[in-house]
Amino acid sequence: MVPVLAGSLAAGQIWLSHLRYELxxxxxxxxxxxxxxxxxxxxxxxxxxxxxxxxxxxxxxxxKLGMKPPGPAQVVHP
Structure with missing residues (x-):
């Protein structure tokens, strides 16, 4: 019983170590x-x-577009 438990704990430690490495x-x-x-x-x-x-x-x-600044008559003031 004890050897199986020790083996399981060792396998768990190895698995956790591998998981930590992958992460x-x-x-x-x-x-x-x-x-x-x-x-x-x-x-x-x-x-x-x-x-x-x-x-x-x-x-x-x-x-490119041939645009130019607006003239005075083209500007609408509110």
Whole structure:
């Protein structure tokens, strides 16, 4: 009876140790993935800020769409 109980406890310890190891690997993997996502997010925010600069949008509107600032008669004041 005692050897069976000792064997069961030893097997449980081995199983828990293996589970702890697997969870540690998964945590490291997820932390790496999180850092990658945060890095990509920062790059995309920077790109968005660059693409939506008012000077850039103004230049594109004038060059690509032929837009120009409104004349005095085109502005409606409330």
């Amino acid at each position: 540690s690997l998964e945590t490291q993997k997820l932390n790496t993935e999180k850092q990658d996502v945060l890095s990509e997010s920062g790059k995309l925010r920077l790109e968005l800020a660059s693409l939506t600069r008012p000077e850039r949008l103004r230049k594109l509107a004038q060059e």
